[in-house]
Amino acid sequence: MADTVPILRIEHMTKSYGEKVVLKDASLSINKGELKVLIGPSGGGKSTLLQCINFLIKPDRGRIWLDGTEIIRAKGKELYAYRQKVGMIFQDFNLFDHLTALHNVQIGLVRVKGMQAKAAKERAIHELDRVGLRNHMHQYPAELSGGQKQRVSIARALAMDPEIMLLDEPTSALDPELISEVLDAIRALRSSGMTMIMSTHQIGFAGEVADELIFLEKGLIVETGPPAKILYDAEYPRTREFCSKITELYANSSS
Amino acid sequence: MTESLIVLYGALPYLLRGSLVTIAVVAGAMMLGLVFGIHLAVGQVYGGRWLRRVIGLYVWFFRGVPLLVLLFLFYFGLCSLLQINLSAFTVSVIVLGLISSAYQSQIFRGAIMSLPQGQLKAARALGMSDRKAIALIILPQALRLSIPGWSNEYSIVLKDSAVAYALGVMEMMARAHFVASRTYEHLPLYFAAGFLFMILTYLGTKGLRILEEKVRIPGYSA
Amino acid sequence: MNELFFLQPDIISALTRGLWVSVQLIIPSSLFGVIIGVTVGALRVYGNTAIRAAGDAFVLVFRGFPLVVQLFIWYFGLPHIGIYLTPFAASVLGFSLCSGAYQSEYVRGAFLSVKTGQTMAARALGFSGIKTILFVTLPQAFRRALPGCGNEIIYLIKYSSLAYMITCIELTGEGKIIASDNFRFTETFMVIGAIYLLLTSVAAWVIRRLEGRLYIPGFEQYS
Numbered sequence: 001m002a003d004t005v006p007i008l009r010i011e012h013m014t015k016s017y018g019e020k021v022v023l024k025d026a027s028l029s030i031n032k033g034e035l036k037v038l039i040g041p042s043g044g045g046k047s048t049l050l051q052c053i054n055f056l057i058k059p060d061r062g063r064i065w066l067d068g069t070e071i072i073r074a075k076g077k078e079l080y081a082y083r084q085k086v087g088m089i090f091q092d093f094n095l096f097d098h099l100t101a102l103h104n105v106q107i108g109l110v111r112v113k114g115m116q117a118k119a120a121k122e123r124a125i126h127e128l129d130r131v132g133l134r135n136h137m138h139q140y141p142a143e144l145s146g147g148q149k150q151r152v153s154i155a156r157a158l159a160m161d162p163e164i165m166l167l168d169e170p171t172s173a174l175d176p177e178l179i180s181e182v183l184d185a186i187r188a189l190r191s192s193g194m195t196m197i198m199s200t201h202q203i204g205f206a207g208e209v210a211d212e213l214i215f216l217e218k219g220l221i222v223e224t225g226p227p228a229k230i231l232y233d234a235e236y237p238r239t240r241e242f243c244s245k246i247t248e249l250y251a252n253s254s255s
Numbered sequence: 256m257t258e259s260l261i262v263l264y265g266a267l268p269y270l271l272r273g274s275l276v277t278i279a280v281v282a283g284a285m286m287l288g289l290v291f292g293i294h295l296a297v298g299q300v301y302g303g304r305w306l307r308r309v310i311g312l313y314v315w316f317f318r319g320v321p322l323l324v325l326l327f328l329f330y331f332g333l334c335s336l337l338q339i340n341l342s343a344f345t346v347s348v349i350v351l352g353l354i355s356s357a358y359q360s361q362i363f364r365g366a367i368m369s370l371p372q373g374q375l376k377a378a379r380a381l382g383m384s385d386r387k388a389i390a391l392i393i394l395p396q397a398l399r400l401s402i403p404g405w406s407n408e409y410s411i412v413l414k415d416s417a418v419a420y421a422l423g424v425m426e427m428m429a430r431a432h433f434v435a436s437r438t439y440e441h442l443p444l445y446f447a448a449g450f451l452f453m454i455l456t457y458l459g460t461k462g463l464r465i466l467e468e469k470v471r472i473p474g475y476s477a
Numbered sequence: 478m479n480e481l482f483f484l485q486p487d488i489i490s491a492l493t494r495g496l497w498v499s500v501q502l503i504i505p506s507s508l509f510g511v512i513i514g515v516t517v518g519a520l521r522v523y524g525n526t527a528i529r530a531a532g533d534a535f536v537l538v539f540r541g542f543p544l545v546v547q548l549f550i551w552y553f554g555l556p557h558i559g560i561y562l563t564p565f566a567a568s569v570l571g572f573s574l575c576s577g578a579y580q581s582e583y584v585r586g587a588f589l590s591v592k593t594g595q596t597m598a599a600r601a602l603g604f605s606g607i608k609t610i611l612f613v614t615l616p617q618a619f620r621r622a623l624p625g626c627g628n629e630i631i632y633l634i635k636y637s638s639l640a641y642m643i644t645c646i647e648l649t650g651e652g653k654i655i656a657s658d659n660f661r662f663t664e665t666f667m668v669i670g671a672i673y674l675l676l677t678s679v680a681a682w683v684i685r686r687l688e689g690r691l692y693i694p695g696f697e698q699y700s
């Protein structure tokens with residue numbers, strides 16, 4: 001396990017808004033095929049951390065390596081090339097509202113990767129097929145359910161052939177009955193060997209699929225470890241408190 | 256009464272040819288305003304502090320000075336000062352266009368700012384440059400949302416185009432007045448011109464409503 | 478001499494004379510415009526079918542005809558039916574009616590936007606119809622109409638320059654005379670433009686201040 005270079009490594013990532021520090025010296029690394037899950041209270045900095053990783057938010061400090069190569073000049077072509085390799089799934093989907101499902105998946109291939117329209121279309125259809133939405137490809141986002149939208153957004157990210165995916169609370173904006181279809185898509189991704197960092201409040205799902213849980217509070221990575229340890233045998237009282245509260249909630253809601 | 260009608264009937268083809276001039280002025284001005292307005296709006300939303308400030312000044316100036324004064328300034332003043340020979344028609348198009356670009360920029364700016372932040376974020380996350388993201392993701396949505404405001408702006412520019420008469424552009428108003436002062440049938444001719452303007456307003460706004468419906472995104476409401 | 482051109486006494490007095498005429502055009506026209514706007518706007522909401530139709534027709538025509546056409550009708554057209562107006566009177570009439578038509582749109586929209594729950598609540602408290610309008614509907618509608626009506630007054634300041642086209646010599650007209658007499662078109666119209674810019678900016682500032690004054694937390698300007 002330790003013989004390989006981690007696919008992604010970040011060190012000392014820091015971000016503040018004015019006086020307020022929202023991310024403090026966060027470091028983590030992830031190997032190919034792993035799934036790491038960020039947990040923690042609302043406002044803890046999960047979204048900030050994920051968006052700092054692909055520079056949607058510009059960190060104040062911190063270094064990033066992808067495949068052992070440091071991203072030094074996060075600007076222009078280098079940045080765009082890097083972002084293509086880092087897929088992102090948003091809590092509120094952010095499908096392009098003026099494009100059909102098919103075109104949502106296709107546009108990055110044509111306009112960013114420079115693929116021919118025909119080849120891009122085939123690829124897009126293939127990706128939509130993988131998330132079970134081939135029959136909905138001509139529908140516009142406003143005509144899709146939340147779960148379908150999120151699956152389109154997964155297809156859109158996958159079409160770019162990312163080396164790693166960032167998922168920011170992919171199920172939080174969904175009605176309860178639609179959550180499972182998205183979780184299934186993520187499970188399928190996991191078994192296909194995709195490397196992922198995900199933030200979620202779905203603690204049960206996190207425990208089931210994650211290689212490692214990362215507990216983030218007030219911008220600080222408090223504790224990191226395998227699910228069993230973090231959920232039931234955490235070192236720090238804050239982690240224990242959070243996990244017991246949230247597992248209780250989860251147990252109640254799923255019963 | 257019958258005399259008035261005979262004059263009116265005789266003058267109608269002349270007025271209608273004037274409506275073509277009016278349409279040309281308005282079309283030119285709206286297009287100029289569209290191209291400039293989009294750039295101004297994008298600059299005002301995404302530009303740096305200085306760019307935003309300069310655009311703010313531009314908008315403030317062209318929204319604060321009367322059309323007639325700008326027509327005089329450009330036609331009698333700047334054109335001869337800079338030794339460029341522009342026709343009254345061209346100057347009218349330019350001045351109306353510059354003013355409209357200031358107003359249109361505010362329509363587009365409002366539309367851009369009403370879009371959810373996530374649209375730009377998602378485009379960036381795919382590896383698009385900001386330029387591409389704006390051209391492919393932001394503007395197609397913002398321009399759709401701008402059609403009602405643009406339609407309103409059209410009806411204003413159309414009516415303002417009658418002021419080009421002050422430079423001697425032979426548009427509808429000028430022609431109505433020309434015939435009126437020869438035939439002494441002022442009222443019928445002015446009313447005819449007024450109704451022709453109303454018809455053009457109606458046709459234009461109707462056309463834009465059809466366009467709006469045509470490019471409407473299914474299910475989308477903002 | 479070149480720089481001091483606009484400091485010559487006769488130029489200054491011509492400009493102030495023009496500005497004064499402009500102010501005399503703008504102030505009564507905007508007042509009449511607001512009065513017409515509120516009256517027509519209210520009638521178009523609360524009047525019976527015939528009154529509403531008449532109001533709609535008024536607005537259709539006075540917003541539909543270009544202001545220049547309207548001014549020409551009042552100044553060059555009316556003499557044909559035996560009514561002679563001075564250029565000044567024709568201008569004020571034209572500005573007031575056109576502005577009133579636009580104002581009435583904002584007023585009407587504002588009245589319509591006051592939620593029915595508000596009037597029902599007033600009725601439930603025992604307010605009469607008039608008292609409901611006076612104490613509940615008007616104060617709310619006024620706030621909603623203010624931005625649009627304020628904008629309309631700024632438009633009026635700019636459109637007052639069109640009085641020149643029916644030979645009412647106000648600021649723009651004086652400017653045209655100065656420019657032609659001295660062959661100084663660029664500088665003159667720059668100065669004239671700057672004066673209008675000052676007027677419109679001051680008006681915009683006053684209106685914003687007024688809006689701020691009347692601000693109510695949580696009261697949506699547009700609904």
Ligand SMILES: Nc1ncnc2c1ncn2[C@@H]1O[C@H](COP(=O)(O)OP(=O)(O)OP(=O)(O)O)[C@@H](O)[C@H]1O
Pocket residue numbers: 017020022040041042043044045046047048049169
């Ligand atoms: N643009 C901003 N300006 C100021 N503060 C911000 C900004 N964006 C985020 N924050 C703050 O940063 C902190 C971390 O926010 P973040 O969205 O990363 O939390 P989170 O862990 O994702 O929470 P949630 O579970 O609610 O999504 C919050 O306290 C938030 O208020």
Ligand SMILES: [Mg+2]
Pocket residue numbers: 046047048168169
């Ligand atoms: Mg978040």
